[in-house]
Amino acid sequence: MSIDIATETFLHKELILDGDAAAALFLEARTANSWSDEEISDETLQAIYALTKMGPTAFNGQPLRIMWVRSAEARERLVEHMMDGNKAKTLTAPMVAVLSFNTEWHSLMPTTAPHMADMLMPMFEANAESRTASGNNNAHVQAGYFILAARAAGLAVGPMTGFDSAGVDAEFNAGSTHKSFMVVNLGKPNGGLDRERLQRLEFDLATVTL
Amino acid sequence: MSIDIATETFLHKELILDGDAAAALFLEARTANSWSDEEISDETLQAIYALTKMGPTAFNGQPLRIMWVRSAEARERLVEHMMDGNKAKTLTAPMVAVLSFNTEWHSLMPTTAPHMADMLMPMFEANAESRTASGNNNAHVQAGYFILAARAAGLAVGPMTGFDSAGVDAEFNAGSTHKSFMVVNLGKPNGGLDRERLQRLEFDLATVTL
Numbered sequence: 001m002s003i004d005i006a007t008e009t010f011l012h013k014e015l016i017l018d019g020d021a022a023a024a025l026f027l028e029a030r031t032a033n034s035w036s037d038e039e040i041s042d043e044t045l046q047a048i049y050a051l052t053k054m055g056p057t058a059f060n061g062q063p064l065r066i067m068w069v070r071s072a073e074a075r076e077r078l079v080e081h082m083m084d085g086n087k088a089k090t091l092t093a094p095m096v097a098v099l100s101f102n103t104e105w106h107s108l109m110p111t112t113a114p115h116m117a118d119m120l121m122p123m124f125e126a127n128a129e130s131r132t133a134s135g136n137n138n139a140h141v142q143a144g145y146f147i148l149a150a151r152a153a154g155l156a157v158g159p160m161t162g163f164d165s166a167g168v169d170a171e172f173n174a175g176s177t178h179k180s181f182m183v184v185n186l187g188k189p190n191g192g193l194d195r196e197r198l199q200r201l202e203f204d205l206a207t208v209t210l
Numbered sequence: 211m212s213i214d215i216a217t218e219t220f221l222h223k224e225l226i227l228d229g230d231a232a233a234a235l236f237l238e239a240r241t242a243n244s245w246s247d248e249e250i251s252d253e254t255l256q257a258i259y260a261l262t263k264m265g266p267t268a269f270n271g272q273p274l275r276i277m278w279v280r281s282a283e284a285r286e287r288l289v290e291h292m293m294d295g296n297k298a299k300t301l302t303a304p305m306v307a308v309l310s311f312n313t314e315w316h317s318l319m320p321t322t323a324p325h326m327a328d329m330l331m332p333m334f335e336a337n338a339e340s341r342t343a344s345g346n347n348n349a350h351v352q353a354g355y356f357i358l359a360a361r362a363a364g365l366a367v368g369p370m371t372g373f374d375s376a377g378v379d380a381e382f383n384a385g386s387t388h389k390s391f392m393v394v395n396l397g398k399p400n401g402g403l404d405r406e407r408l409q410r411l412e413f414d415l416a417t418v419t420l
Contacts (some may be wrong), residue, residue: 003401014257017362021231026261026359031265046413047224051236055354058371060408065419074420112407134371137350137391143267144354149236152227161344172420181347198320199261200268203256207276210285210382 018168025151032156033089033194038097040155048149055145059120060112063105063135064142065178069096074172081167082183086160093158093185098168099146100178101139103132136181143182148187158185218269219266220375230382237280242298242366243404245397250305258359265355269330270322271347275388279306284382285342292393293387302366303395308378310351310388313342346391353392359398368395 015022023029025051026210045068053062070076074094079087090096106124109117124131143159170179218278225232233239255278263272279288285306289297300306315333319327334341353369360367370393 010253011257011260015261015362016364017231018228022299022362026227026264026355026362027236031266041218042419044224045419046268047221047419049413049417050227051232053234053416054239056357056367056369058240058267059368062411062416064416067418068417071420108411112411115405129410137346140347140350140360141354141357144351145236145358147266147351148358150353151224152225152232152236157266158267159268161347184298193326198323201272201318201322203259206272206274207255207259207278207358208230208261209252209255209278210281 021175024154024208026139028154029120029151030193030197032158032185032187032189032192033192034092034192035094035156035185036190038094038188040186040188044153045095046157048146048155051149051152052105052142052146053141056136057142058076058134058137059109059116059137061105061109061134062112063101064139065100065102066146067100067172067180069097069164076169076182081164081171082160083162086162089160089185093154094187095185096140097146097184097186098140098172098180099143099184100169100173100180100183101135102178103128103135104137104177105135106131120169136179147184150184154188155186156189159183160185163173212282213325234364235358239361240366240394240403240407242303242368242397242402243401244391244402245304245366245395246400247302248398250396250398253335254363254365255305258356258365260351261359262356265352267317267348267352268344269319269326270380271315271319271344271348272352273311274312274349274356275312276356277310277382279308287381288378288393291374291381292370293372296372296393299368299370299395300393304397305365305395307350307356307396308382308390309353309392309394310379310383310390311345312388313345314336314346314387315348316341328409346389349391353394360394365396366399367403368392370395395414 020158109121147157165180319331357367375390
Protein backbone atom coordinates (compact mmCIF):
# COMPACT_ATOMS: atom_id res chain seq x y z
CA MET A 1 0.00 0.00 0.00
CA SER A 2 1.34 3.37 -0.97
CA ILE A 3 -1.20 5.56 0.84
CA ASP A 4 -1.36 5.95 4.59
CA ILE A 5 -4.40 5.72 6.81
CA ALA A 6 -4.90 9.48 7.01
CA THR A 7 -5.02 9.66 3.23
CA GLU A 8 -7.40 6.74 3.05
CA THR A 9 -9.77 8.30 5.56
CA PHE A 10 -9.72 11.57 3.65
CA LEU A 11 -10.35 9.78 0.35
CA HIS A 12 -13.20 7.63 1.64
CA LYS A 13 -15.01 10.75 2.79
CA GLU A 14 -14.80 12.27 -0.68
CA LEU A 15 -15.62 9.25 -2.84
CA ILE A 16 -18.90 7.55 -3.68
CA LEU A 17 -16.81 4.52 -4.71
CA ASP A 18 -16.18 2.12 -1.83
CA GLY A 19 -12.64 1.36 -0.67
CA ASP A 20 -12.37 -1.97 -2.48
CA ALA A 21 -13.46 -0.48 -5.79
CA ALA A 22 -11.17 2.56 -5.46
CA ALA A 23 -8.29 0.19 -4.66
CA ALA A 24 -9.06 -2.15 -7.55
CA LEU A 25 -9.41 0.56 -10.18
CA PHE A 26 -6.95 3.22 -9.05
CA LEU A 27 -5.10 3.02 -5.76
CA GLU A 28 -3.69 -0.49 -5.50
CA ALA A 29 -3.84 -1.70 -9.09
CA ARG A 30 -0.42 -2.13 -10.62
CA THR A 31 0.83 -2.56 -14.18
CA ALA A 32 1.39 -6.30 -14.66
CA ASN A 33 4.11 -8.13 -16.56
CA SER A 34 3.01 -11.66 -15.63
CA TRP A 35 -0.36 -13.28 -14.96
CA SER A 36 -2.08 -16.42 -13.73
CA ASP A 37 -2.65 -19.11 -16.39
CA GLU A 38 -6.42 -18.69 -16.24
CA GLU A 39 -8.00 -18.09 -19.64
CA ILE A 40 -9.95 -14.92 -20.33
CA SER A 41 -13.43 -15.67 -21.67
CA ASP A 42 -15.16 -13.91 -24.56
CA GLU A 43 -17.79 -12.81 -22.03
CA THR A 44 -15.11 -10.94 -20.08
CA LEU A 45 -13.98 -9.17 -23.25
CA GLN A 46 -17.58 -8.18 -23.94
CA ALA A 47 -17.96 -6.85 -20.41
CA ILE A 48 -14.78 -4.77 -20.76
CA TYR A 49 -16.08 -3.27 -23.98
CA ALA A 50 -19.57 -2.75 -22.51
CA LEU A 51 -18.00 -0.42 -19.91
CA THR A 52 -15.40 1.17 -22.19
CA LYS A 53 -17.85 2.25 -24.85
CA MET A 54 -19.98 4.24 -22.39
CA GLY A 55 -17.25 6.81 -21.59
CA PRO A 56 -17.68 10.19 -23.26
CA THR A 57 -15.83 11.15 -26.46
CA ALA A 58 -15.91 14.34 -28.51
CA PHE A 59 -19.01 14.34 -30.74
CA ASN A 60 -19.63 10.80 -29.37
CA GLY A 61 -17.14 9.82 -32.10
CA GLN A 62 -15.81 6.64 -30.38
CA PRO A 63 -12.75 6.28 -32.63
CA LEU A 64 -11.30 3.38 -30.58
CA ARG A 65 -11.05 0.00 -32.30
CA ILE A 66 -9.89 -3.13 -30.47
CA MET A 67 -8.19 -6.20 -31.92
CA TRP A 68 -8.30 -9.05 -29.37
CA VAL A 69 -5.28 -11.24 -30.10
CA ARG A 70 -6.06 -14.68 -28.71
CA SER A 71 -4.49 -17.19 -31.14
CA ALA A 72 -0.87 -18.25 -30.92
CA GLU A 73 -0.44 -17.60 -34.62
CA ALA A 74 -1.60 -13.98 -34.41
CA ARG A 75 0.41 -13.51 -31.22
CA GLU A 76 3.59 -14.55 -33.07
CA ARG A 77 2.85 -12.12 -35.90
CA LEU A 78 2.27 -9.33 -33.38
CA VAL A 79 5.45 -9.73 -31.36
CA GLU A 80 7.53 -9.53 -34.53
CA HIS A 81 6.77 -5.79 -34.41
CA MET A 82 7.37 -5.29 -30.70
CA MET A 83 10.43 -4.20 -28.78
CA ASP A 84 12.45 -7.18 -27.60
CA GLY A 85 11.75 -6.40 -23.95
CA ASN A 86 8.00 -6.61 -24.53
CA LYS A 87 7.83 -9.82 -26.58
CA ALA A 88 7.80 -12.39 -23.76
CA LYS A 89 5.05 -10.54 -21.89
CA THR A 90 2.81 -10.45 -24.93
CA LEU A 91 3.48 -14.12 -25.78
CA THR A 92 2.58 -15.25 -22.25
CA ALA A 93 -0.33 -12.93 -21.40
CA PRO A 94 -3.67 -14.80 -21.35
CA MET A 95 -5.12 -12.09 -23.63
CA VAL A 96 -3.74 -9.21 -25.67
CA ALA A 97 -5.64 -6.20 -27.00
CA VAL A 98 -4.22 -4.03 -29.77
CA LEU A 99 -5.85 -0.60 -29.52
CA SER A 100 -6.19 1.41 -32.73
CA PHE A 101 -8.15 4.44 -33.81
CA ASN A 102 -10.21 4.69 -36.95
CA THR A 103 -9.12 7.73 -38.97
CA GLU A 104 -12.57 7.62 -40.63
CA TRP A 105 -14.51 7.65 -37.35
CA HIS A 106 -16.57 10.59 -38.63
CA SER A 107 -18.25 8.39 -41.26
CA LEU A 108 -20.38 6.82 -38.48
CA MET A 109 -21.76 10.17 -37.30
CA PRO A 110 -25.24 9.51 -38.75
CA THR A 111 -25.40 6.72 -36.14
CA THR A 112 -23.29 8.16 -33.32
CA ALA A 113 -24.27 11.83 -33.47
CA PRO A 114 -27.31 12.23 -35.76
CA HIS A 115 -28.07 15.73 -34.41
CA MET A 116 -24.63 17.03 -35.50
CA ALA A 117 -23.83 14.86 -38.52
CA ASP A 118 -25.09 17.28 -41.18
CA MET A 119 -22.92 20.06 -39.83
CA LEU A 120 -19.79 18.17 -38.75
CA MET A 121 -19.34 15.32 -41.21
CA PRO A 122 -18.49 17.56 -44.19
CA MET A 123 -16.14 19.58 -41.97
CA PHE A 124 -14.19 16.49 -40.84
CA GLU A 125 -14.40 14.97 -44.33
CA ALA A 126 -12.61 18.06 -45.69
CA ASN A 127 -9.96 18.15 -42.97
CA ALA A 128 -7.99 14.92 -42.64
CA GLU A 129 -5.53 16.52 -40.22
CA SER A 130 -8.18 17.61 -37.73
CA ARG A 131 -10.03 14.30 -38.13
CA THR A 132 -6.88 12.26 -37.49
CA ALA A 133 -5.86 14.35 -34.48
CA SER A 134 -9.33 14.08 -32.99
CA GLY A 135 -9.39 10.34 -33.64
CA ASN A 136 -5.99 9.85 -32.06
CA ASN A 137 -6.77 12.01 -29.02
CA ASN A 138 -10.21 10.61 -28.30
CA ALA A 139 -9.05 7.02 -28.74
CA HIS A 140 -6.37 7.71 -26.12
CA VAL A 141 -9.06 9.00 -23.74
CA GLN A 142 -10.93 5.78 -24.46
CA ALA A 143 -7.74 3.81 -23.71
CA GLY A 144 -7.96 5.31 -20.21
CA TYR A 145 -11.52 4.01 -19.92
CA PHE A 146 -10.42 0.64 -21.32
CA ILE A 147 -7.64 0.19 -18.77
CA LEU A 148 -9.98 0.94 -15.86
CA ALA A 149 -12.75 -1.19 -17.40
CA ALA A 150 -10.38 -4.19 -17.64
CA ARG A 151 -9.52 -3.68 -13.96
CA ALA A 152 -13.25 -3.50 -13.21
CA ALA A 153 -13.48 -6.97 -14.78
CA GLY A 154 -10.85 -8.20 -12.33
CA LEU A 155 -7.92 -8.21 -14.74
CA ALA A 156 -4.36 -7.00 -14.27
CA VAL A 157 -3.37 -4.75 -17.15
CA GLY A 158 -0.05 -4.19 -18.91
CA PRO A 159 -0.32 -1.31 -21.41
CA MET A 160 2.63 -0.77 -23.75
CA THR A 161 3.67 1.65 -26.45
CA GLY A 162 6.99 -0.06 -27.19
CA PHE A 163 6.14 -1.44 -30.61
CA ASP A 164 6.39 -0.44 -34.26
CA SER A 165 2.89 0.80 -34.97
CA ALA A 166 3.53 1.14 -38.72
CA GLY A 167 4.65 -2.49 -38.76
CA VAL A 168 1.60 -3.63 -36.80
CA ASP A 169 -0.64 -1.67 -39.16
CA ALA A 170 0.97 -3.24 -42.22
CA GLU A 171 0.59 -6.69 -40.64
CA PHE A 172 -2.96 -6.40 -39.28
CA ASN A 173 -4.60 -3.15 -40.43
CA ALA A 174 -3.62 -3.21 -44.12
CA GLY A 175 -6.45 -1.93 -46.29
CA SER A 176 -8.26 -0.51 -43.28
CA THR A 177 -8.23 3.00 -41.82
CA HIS A 178 -7.16 1.77 -38.36
CA LYS A 179 -3.95 3.06 -36.77
CA SER A 180 -2.56 1.10 -33.83
CA PHE A 181 -1.28 3.04 -30.81
CA MET A 182 -1.19 0.75 -27.76
CA VAL A 183 -0.81 -2.94 -27.00
CA VAL A 184 -2.41 -4.04 -23.73
CA ASN A 185 -1.60 -7.37 -22.08
CA LEU A 186 -4.44 -8.72 -19.94
CA GLY A 187 -4.86 -11.55 -17.46
CA LYS A 188 -5.93 -12.53 -13.98
CA PRO A 189 -3.41 -11.19 -11.46
CA ASN A 190 -0.81 -13.58 -10.06
CA GLY A 191 0.46 -11.22 -7.35
CA GLY A 192 3.86 -10.83 -9.01
CA LEU A 193 5.38 -7.36 -9.24
CA ASP A 194 8.69 -6.28 -10.73
CA ARG A 195 9.43 -3.36 -8.46
CA GLU A 196 8.12 -0.87 -5.93
CA ARG A 197 5.47 1.44 -7.27
CA LEU A 198 6.95 4.42 -9.09
CA GLN A 199 6.37 7.84 -7.60
CA ARG A 200 3.36 9.94 -8.54
CA LEU A 201 3.43 13.71 -8.85
CA GLU A 202 2.05 15.67 -5.89
CA PHE A 203 -1.16 17.69 -6.17
CA ASP A 204 0.75 20.97 -5.87
CA LEU A 205 3.19 20.05 -8.61
CA ALA A 206 0.64 18.85 -11.16
CA THR A 207 -2.23 21.23 -10.45
CA VAL A 208 -2.81 24.93 -9.78
CA THR A 209 -5.95 26.76 -8.66
CA LEU A 210 -7.05 30.10 -10.10
CA MET B 211 -31.24 3.14 -18.52
CA SER B 212 -29.85 2.04 -21.83
CA ILE B 213 -29.02 -1.57 -20.92
CA ASP B 214 -31.63 -4.23 -20.38
CA ILE B 215 -31.85 -6.70 -17.52
CA ALA B 216 -30.22 -9.53 -19.47
CA THR B 217 -27.22 -7.32 -20.18
CA GLU B 218 -27.03 -6.22 -16.57
CA THR B 219 -27.05 -9.80 -15.34
CA PHE B 220 -24.31 -10.72 -17.76
CA LEU B 221 -22.23 -7.72 -16.74
CA HIS B 222 -22.59 -8.27 -13.00
CA LYS B 223 -21.25 -11.80 -13.42
CA GLU B 224 -18.12 -10.51 -15.14
CA LEU B 225 -17.31 -7.48 -12.99
CA ILE B 226 -15.66 -7.16 -9.58
CA LEU B 227 -17.21 -3.67 -9.41
CA ASP B 228 -20.68 -3.68 -7.84
CA GLY B 229 -23.70 -2.49 -9.81
CA ASP B 230 -23.85 0.96 -8.23
CA ALA B 231 -20.19 1.64 -8.94
CA ALA B 232 -20.40 0.38 -12.53
CA ALA B 233 -23.44 2.59 -13.04
CA ALA B 234 -21.83 5.67 -11.49
CA LEU B 235 -18.57 5.41 -13.41
CA PHE B 236 -19.62 3.96 -16.75
CA LEU B 237 -23.11 2.74 -17.43
CA GLU B 238 -25.48 5.42 -16.21
CA ALA B 239 -23.19 8.47 -15.96
CA ARG B 240 -24.01 11.12 -18.54
CA THR B 241 -22.17 14.17 -19.83
CA ALA B 242 -23.62 17.14 -17.95
CA ASN B 243 -24.35 20.66 -19.15
CA SER B 244 -25.92 21.94 -15.91
CA TRP B 245 -25.32 21.21 -12.23
CA SER B 246 -26.64 21.79 -8.73
CA ASP B 247 -25.42 24.99 -7.05
CA GLU B 248 -23.42 23.08 -4.46
CA GLU B 249 -19.79 24.22 -4.25
CA ILE B 250 -16.96 21.79 -4.91
CA SER B 251 -14.44 21.71 -2.08
CA ASP B 252 -10.67 21.70 -2.40
CA GLU B 253 -10.74 18.29 -0.69
CA THR B 254 -12.86 16.92 -3.54
CA LEU B 255 -10.33 18.23 -6.08
CA GLN B 256 -7.54 16.56 -4.12
CA ALA B 257 -9.46 13.30 -4.08
CA ILE B 258 -10.00 13.45 -7.84
CA TYR B 259 -6.30 13.99 -8.39
CA ALA B 260 -5.37 11.28 -5.85
CA LEU B 261 -7.19 8.75 -8.05
CA THR B 262 -6.19 10.22 -11.41
CA LYS B 263 -2.47 10.20 -10.71
CA MET B 264 -2.40 6.46 -9.97
CA GLY B 265 -3.39 5.37 -13.48
CA PRO B 266 -0.54 4.06 -15.63
CA THR B 267 1.29 6.22 -18.18
CA ALA B 268 4.19 5.40 -20.50
CA PHE B 269 7.48 5.56 -18.55
CA ASN B 270 5.32 6.77 -15.60
CA GLY B 271 5.69 10.14 -17.32
CA GLN B 272 2.42 11.67 -16.00
CA PRO B 273 2.34 14.59 -18.48
CA LEU B 274 -1.12 15.78 -17.36
CA ARG B 275 -1.34 19.19 -15.68
CA ILE B 276 -4.58 20.54 -14.25
CA MET B 277 -5.63 24.16 -13.83
CA TRP B 278 -8.66 24.37 -11.50
CA VAL B 279 -10.57 27.49 -12.48
CA ARG B 280 -12.61 28.54 -9.48
CA SER B 281 -12.60 32.38 -9.49
CA ALA B 282 -15.09 34.42 -11.49
CA GLU B 283 -12.25 36.52 -12.88
CA ALA B 284 -10.35 33.52 -14.27
CA ARG B 285 -13.61 32.01 -15.52
CA GLU B 286 -14.29 35.17 -17.57
CA ARG B 287 -10.79 35.07 -19.07
CA LEU B 288 -11.25 31.41 -19.96
CA VAL B 289 -14.58 31.67 -21.75
CA GLU B 290 -13.18 34.42 -23.99
CA HIS B 291 -11.37 31.58 -25.77
CA MET B 292 -14.26 29.13 -25.89
CA MET B 293 -16.85 28.44 -28.55
CA ASP B 294 -20.00 30.46 -27.96
CA GLY B 295 -22.06 27.35 -27.29
CA ASN B 296 -19.75 26.33 -24.45
CA LYS B 297 -19.43 29.66 -22.62
CA ALA B 298 -22.58 29.55 -20.48
CA LYS B 299 -21.82 26.03 -19.27
CA THR B 300 -18.32 26.97 -18.15
CA LEU B 301 -19.53 30.20 -16.48
CA THR B 302 -22.17 28.33 -14.47
CA ALA B 303 -20.37 25.09 -13.60
CA PRO B 304 -19.41 24.92 -9.90
CA MET B 305 -15.85 24.02 -10.93
CA VAL B 306 -13.87 23.97 -14.16
CA ALA B 307 -10.66 22.09 -14.88
CA VAL B 308 -8.43 22.99 -17.82
CA LEU B 309 -6.38 19.93 -18.74
CA SER B 310 -2.97 20.52 -20.31
CA PHE B 311 0.09 18.41 -20.96
CA ASN B 312 3.63 19.41 -20.12
CA THR B 313 5.83 19.15 -23.23
CA GLU B 314 8.82 18.86 -20.87
CA TRP B 315 7.37 15.98 -18.85
CA HIS B 316 10.61 14.03 -19.39
CA SER B 317 12.56 16.45 -17.17
CA LEU B 318 10.94 14.85 -14.10
CA MET B 319 12.14 11.34 -14.97
CA PRO B 320 14.77 11.29 -12.21
CA THR B 321 11.74 11.38 -9.85
CA THR B 322 9.13 9.53 -11.86
CA ALA B 323 11.23 6.81 -13.48
CA PRO B 324 14.70 6.77 -11.86
CA HIS B 325 15.49 3.30 -13.28
CA MET B 326 15.05 4.53 -16.88
CA ALA B 327 16.02 8.20 -16.64
CA ASP B 328 19.65 7.80 -17.69
CA MET B 329 18.64 6.00 -20.85
CA LEU B 330 15.46 7.82 -21.82
CA MET B 331 15.89 11.44 -20.76
CA PRO B 332 18.59 12.22 -23.36
CA MET B 333 16.54 10.45 -26.01
CA PHE B 334 13.43 12.53 -25.31
CA GLU B 335 15.54 15.67 -24.80
CA ALA B 336 16.88 15.23 -28.35
CA ASN B 337 13.50 14.53 -29.93
CA ALA B 338 10.91 17.23 -29.29
CA GLU B 339 8.47 15.65 -31.74
CA SER B 340 8.42 12.27 -29.99
CA ARG B 341 8.34 13.95 -26.57
CA THR B 342 5.39 16.15 -27.53
CA ALA B 343 3.46 13.28 -29.11
CA SER B 344 4.02 11.09 -26.06
CA GLY B 345 3.02 13.94 -23.73
CA ASN B 346 -0.13 14.63 -25.72
CA ASN B 347 -1.13 10.97 -25.97
CA ASN B 348 -0.46 10.02 -22.37
CA ALA B 349 -2.21 13.14 -21.03
CA HIS B 350 -5.27 12.11 -23.04
CA VAL B 351 -5.13 8.65 -21.43
CA GLN B 352 -4.94 10.47 -18.08
CA ALA B 353 -7.95 12.57 -19.09
CA GLY B 354 -9.87 9.27 -19.28
CA TYR B 355 -8.76 8.49 -15.71
CA PHE B 356 -9.66 12.04 -14.65
CA ILE B 357 -13.21 11.85 -16.01
CA LEU B 358 -13.85 8.55 -14.23
CA ALA B 359 -12.13 9.81 -11.04
CA ALA B 360 -14.40 12.87 -10.96
CA ARG B 361 -17.39 10.55 -11.30
CA ALA B 362 -15.96 8.43 -8.48
CA ALA B 363 -16.07 11.62 -6.37
CA GLY B 364 -19.78 11.94 -7.13
CA LEU B 365 -19.49 14.67 -9.75
CA ALA B 366 -21.20 15.03 -13.11
CA VAL B 367 -18.66 15.77 -15.80
CA GLY B 368 -18.83 17.89 -18.94
CA PRO B 369 -15.63 17.48 -21.02
CA MET B 370 -15.20 19.83 -23.99
CA THR B 371 -12.72 20.38 -26.78
CA GLY B 372 -14.58 23.31 -28.32
CA PHE B 373 -12.14 26.07 -27.41
CA ASP B 374 -9.11 27.82 -28.86
CA SER B 375 -6.24 26.04 -27.14
CA ALA B 376 -3.62 28.46 -28.50
CA GLY B 377 -5.66 31.32 -27.05
CA VAL B 378 -6.02 29.57 -23.68
CA ASP B 379 -2.28 28.87 -23.65
CA ALA B 380 -1.45 32.52 -24.42
CA GLU B 381 -3.85 33.60 -21.65
CA PHE B 382 -2.90 31.11 -18.91
CA ASN B 383 0.13 29.06 -19.96
CA ALA B 384 2.37 31.85 -21.30
CA GLY B 385 6.00 31.22 -20.38
CA SER B 386 5.25 27.64 -19.39
CA THR B 387 5.57 24.42 -21.39
CA HIS B 388 1.92 23.46 -20.80
CA LYS B 389 -0.42 22.92 -23.76
CA SER B 390 -4.15 22.90 -23.04
CA PHE B 391 -6.29 20.23 -24.71
CA MET B 392 -9.57 19.83 -22.78
CA VAL B 393 -11.85 21.91 -20.59
CA VAL B 394 -13.91 19.90 -18.12
CA ASN B 395 -16.93 21.35 -16.33
CA LEU B 396 -17.60 19.72 -12.96
CA GLY B 397 -20.40 19.83 -10.40
CA LYS B 398 -22.85 17.82 -8.36
CA PRO B 399 -25.51 16.35 -10.67
CA ASN B 400 -28.88 18.08 -10.86
CA GLY B 401 -30.60 15.33 -12.84
CA GLY B 402 -30.97 17.52 -15.92
CA LEU B 403 -30.19 16.01 -19.31
CA ASP B 404 -30.35 17.60 -22.75
CA ARG B 405 -31.27 14.54 -24.75
CA GLU B 406 -31.47 10.76 -24.94
CA ARG B 407 -28.13 9.03 -24.64
CA LEU B 408 -26.31 8.84 -27.97
CA GLN B 409 -25.75 5.41 -29.46
CA ARG B 410 -22.63 3.43 -28.68
CA LEU B 411 -20.88 1.18 -31.21
CA GLU B 412 -21.59 -2.55 -30.89
CA PHE B 413 -18.89 -4.99 -29.82
CA ASP B 414 -18.79 -6.58 -33.27
CA LEU B 415 -18.37 -3.24 -35.01
CA ALA B 416 -15.62 -1.86 -32.77
CA THR B 417 -13.69 -5.05 -32.03
CA VAL B 418 -12.39 -8.13 -33.82
CA THR B 419 -10.84 -11.32 -32.41
CA LEU B 420 -7.84 -13.04 -33.99
